[in-house]
Amino acid sequence: MNIPIKKIAKLVDGTIQGDDSTIVTCVSKIDDSKKNSLTFLANLKYEKHLYKTKATCIIVDKNFEPSKKVHASLIKVENPYNKFASILNLFTSNKLKKGIHSSSFISKNVQIGNNVFIGAKCFIDENVIIKDNTMINANCTIGKNSTIGKNSILHSAVNVYHNCDIGNNCTIHSGAVIGSDGFGFAPTKNSYSKIKQIGNVVIKNNVEIGANTTIDRATIGSTIIRDGVKLDNLIQIAHNVEIGENTVIASLTGIAGSTKIGKNCMIGGHVAINGHIKIADNVKISAKAGVTKSILKQGAIIQGYWAFDRIKHQRSYIHFKKLPDIVKRIDKLEDK
């Protein structure tokens, strides 16, 4: 790919300083740059690399002025990292795959839209609907009566159980499981009897689901992942959970049954959220937090085992680290 930097400057709404006639063929990191590449400078602690880079073109902040001579051309923009990230797709082949691989098995009454790709070794069960431009990669299983919307991508070995709905523009990574049974058992005298999980999972549009993440079907009703939600790898979403629009959750977090998470929340990794509680909109939860009770205050920022206000937790934790000294002070006071 030969891309004129003039084209890039236009796409990122930037102005070129230096030679505006060059082209780039790939991207690289500023501290490990390659000839003919495009790179960026967002954090000024990397500025020293700017003066010895092999890159041809560097996206920088609009107010940045180099303190030494720079060989590369600069493109000056607002928010250089975001602008750089926004054009990475130029450097990768985005050829849409089409067609149904001969080694896949499509059951009866399956509806397949236009320009759909179904890779090798997939199993598509009865009454499944797969809409236009969607790509389902190798070794996926789609259960009976499930629907996959338009322009979505399922990477290899995604497992969707029966009766589930996945929306448009979704990306689901390998090994993700959508619609496994909720973890529901009724205690009997000496053991447990399984509660039949007859609900489903509904995933709305523009959702990304990470590798090996699991989303259980509802006992009755639906487990719901709303528009724009981004889930990292190895996340557990239990039965009847609802996650509000544009909430982002990092890996290895688990949300127990029937909990409702609001919109635009940011939830760190390794967070444990109790069942049957509510988290308000715009709440931020630090990594490793344990959330036992509802957080009803919009925009709350919490952390800790168990979680409370982040600033308060930080203060308590500073004192926790000094507890041996604190106890010595009490010893002294008692001695007096």
Added chain:
Amino acid sequence: MNIPIKKIAKLVDGTIQGDDSTIVTCVSKIDDSKKNSLTFLANLKYEKHLYKTKATCIIVDKNFEPSKKVHASLIKVENPYNKFASILNLFTSNKLKKGIHSSSFISKNVQIGNNVFIGAKCFIDENVIIKDNTMINANCTIGKNSTIGKNSILHSAVNVYHNCDIGNNCTIHSGAVIGSDGFGFAPTKNSYSKIKQIGNVVIKNNVEIGANTTIDRATIGSTIIRDGVKLDNLIQIAHNVEIGENTVIASLTGIAGSTKIGKNCMIGGHVAINGHIKIADNVKISAKAGVTKSILKQGAIIQGYWAFDRIKHQRSYIHFKKLPDIVKRIDKLEDK
């Protein structure tokens, strides 16, 4: 499905109040009820929904008396949620699947019982035994010499390594891995050499294993999951672990090598349990606990990082939250 409420009342050992001649066709939640549906009222904070529900029939506590007019018929029982849960299977098709899908590969010397289902794209290795009425869904791999008991269900993409035994009436969800190598390495001068893992995994009867849960084979001997154990999604069970009967474990919990867990324990999510320790019967471990030492007291209830008695942990944690104030009190005392 048209189910007379008289039939339901009989199954749940309840008495009908109101019209006993109606039928229901589906289930719903009381706060999101549908016409012709059966629902339940267990928690009285939802009572208000009872008076405006579209449901045809509501399972309620035997002592419950509505304070206003209710249009739906009531079925009065002990323990309404459990009774409701126990009949959910009426509302789903339980048609057993049978037969071996033509796209699966069955190796030589495989023994397959009566009424077995093997879905699409499975690979069944040599000398495997699959007993009566068991269903193995698409894209599963069963390794050499392994046995799957009667009436069990493996959902899609379950991986069972060689030489493993799975019992009767087990349910294993998609992506679960049974029999991967234990994490055993002997340090050498500059690196590690792998310790061959020559044991297996034994899963007894009535066990449920969640999606993407991993159970490692023993170094020698067996990793053992006893009767009635219920494991949620994304759980790690290391080599040579034993889990006692009817113990229940929530998601994202990990148990390190050679640890023995007793019967009827309840272990929350995100719990980390050290290797080579014992947990007595009936122990309860709160979510996020870290268990470093054996818990030999039956029925102990523990929590914390690291875990100790739950009530004591709660008391300590209350003071942890107030540490800044506690330190101020010491400051004052010192000033005097």
Added chain:
Amino acid sequence: MNIPIKKIAKLVDGTIQGDDSTIVTCVSKIDDSKKNSLTFLANLKYEKHLYKTKATCIIVDKNFEPSKKVHASLIKVENPYNKFASILNLFTSNKLKKGIHSSSFISKNVQIGNNVFIGAKCFIDENVIIKDNTMINANCTIGKNSTIGKNSILHSAVNVYHNCDIGNNCTIHSGAVIGSDGFGFAPTKNSYSKIKQIGNVVIKNNVEIGANTTIDRATIGSTIIRDGVKLDNLIQIAHNVEIGENTVIASLTGIAGSTKIGKNCMIGGHVAINGHIKIADNVKISAKAGVTKSILKQGAIIQGYWAFDRIKHQRSYIHFKKLPDIVKRIDKLEDK
């Protein structure tokens, strides 16, 4: 398998005490020993089992002298467990599998070395290179342009995305995902836009990767797992992470984006490591730690939520457990 104990003594550099003409056919644990088996005594708390074992031969410490009569032959060595572990491979069939299963699909321009095994139902995409003596088990997917080195084993259902490099002598367990997209999104006005992940994953030689572990591809450049790294099950490695040689990580640990981990580190289970930080060589991190900042001191040993020096954390935690008493002491002091 009939193995003369003389052969074993030679392999473990030991001397036989007792009958040196016997043979063993299997291994067992000393507290659950079988006839004709080889076992070991490493921990003297199991010594009592030595005097009643059914085993034929026991590997013991070179300085160990039984206090009663022992029926089994002894092999005296340095470091009995490691020596025992080193010969477990004698007791398992190591027959290399070869050949390409007829049910797998090999795309065009795939290069396959000598003695390669490709099991059933695999999908190998275009331009993949698979080198000599490597075994790829059933239901694996290898994406376009990826390379798998020599003498490596991929167990069933491993998913390798496009453009990834896996080295020699690697073992990857079922359900592992290599090369899924990094979790990168740029905030827009109301939601997030995906940052194209155009880098890859590079796994060097002698690496073991556990079941259902996920390793994301770099945004640009490579996520790198260096020689000799051992990763347990259900681990999350985010985009652009680098893990130094011979570092060992236990299950359910997550490492956020762009973090660099040194050589020879030991990282426990359920550890959360922040993004964009550095961990020096030989650092030990206890299970359940949360690491927010770089650890630049080689050989540091840390623990805690959030992590600091392990000994200091233990001291603070002892006082945490006594906080109710500590507060009572302050109450008393105030009363005076």
